[in-house]
Amino acid sequence: MQGKDEYQHTATIYDFLFSRALREIRLNIRAVLAHCHAQNVIDLCCGTGEQLRMLACDDILLTGVDLSQAMLAKARQASPDVIHYLEADAGRLPLPDSGHDGVIISFGLHEKTAPQHEAIFSEACRLLAPDGNIIIADYCTPPAEFVSLLIGRGLIPVIERTAGLNHYHNYRDWMAGGGIDGFLERNNPGKLSLISPHFNGCIKLYVVSKVKNDPLSNSLKRQLHDKEPSTQKGTTT
Numbered sequence: 001m002q003g004k005d006e007y008q009h010t011a012t013i014y015d016f017l018f019s020r021a022l023r024e025i026r027l028n029i030r031a032v033l034a035h036c037h038a039q040n041v042i043d044l045c046c047g048t049g050e051q052l053r054m055l056a057c058d059d060i061l062l063t064g065v066d067l068s069q070a071m072l073a074k075a076r077q078a079s080p081d082v083i084h085y086l087e088a089d090a091g092r093l094p095l096p097d098s099g100h101d102g103v104i105i106s107f108g109l110h111e112k113t114a115p116q117h118e119a120i121f122s123e124a125c126r127l128l129a130p131d132g133n134i135i136i137a138d139y140c141t142p143p144a145e146f147v148s149l150l151i152g153r154g155l156i157p158v159i160e161r162t163a164g165l166n167h168y169h170n171y172r173d174w175m176a177g178g179g180i181d182g183f184l185e186r187n188n189p190g191k192l193s194l195i196s197p198h199f200n201g202c203i204k205l206y207v208v209s210k211v212k213n214d215p216l217s218n219s220l221k222r223q224l225h226d227k228e229p230s231t232q233k234g235t236t237t
Helices: 014-035 050-055 069-078 114-127 146-162 165-176 179-187 215-231
Strands: 040-044 061-066 083-087 100-106 128-139 191-198 203-209
Touching (some): 014 069, 014 100, 014 128, 014 191, 014 203, 040 050, 040 114, 050 069, 061 069, 100 114, 114 179, 179 203
Parallel strands (some): 040 061, 040 100, 100 128
Antiparallel strands (some): 128 203, 191 203
16 A cells, blocks of 8 residues: 655645756756657656656657656646556556666656665666666766855755655765765666756766666676575585
8 A cells, every 4th residue: 555645745836846947957858868769758756747748749658657646646637648647666667678768767766765766777777678768867966166065965955855854864865875876886787878967066867778687687696696605505517
């Protein structure tokens, strides 16, 4: 059973608060997908669906996934029928492998726990077609410049704290782990391209392409390999 919807009180004002601030990032995501000629795009943790609505005129098959009923209600109300929305855990989806040539994860990781980060990214890799691209935007360690530090260590933490205590703790853990750069360094299974920094370098937009394997499967294989001498001792082949 789904727990309390942490966005039930903010879904109706989310776009009012953040639409203008995130517009440049969303336009860049659209430009990347157009450049890659994406035809089947899924947005994990899609929120109110504004990114998908921006893509709805580009003749693309569009799917949005979110666990928040309040966010999806807002998304469905504001979106054309060509966008399909799925209420589901983005870390465990009832969708086939390799079915999408574009996967978006926009500000969907920093608010989650580390196991949830990895599960969502693992699903993104599983859903991605061999020639597809994962487009991922999130917070990073701010550059050591006055305005960047003011935004990255002043403004953004205040915004994240207003989202709730659990949300804020997860954000703090995300930043302590190096933000999006640290996450992709630990989990990236393919070619990594920085598309653009935003908000004086406090947010980065990356594209992951040429994904070969699920990063969690690789991690598990390494763990099993490390254990192999002791677990296989005394066996013969």
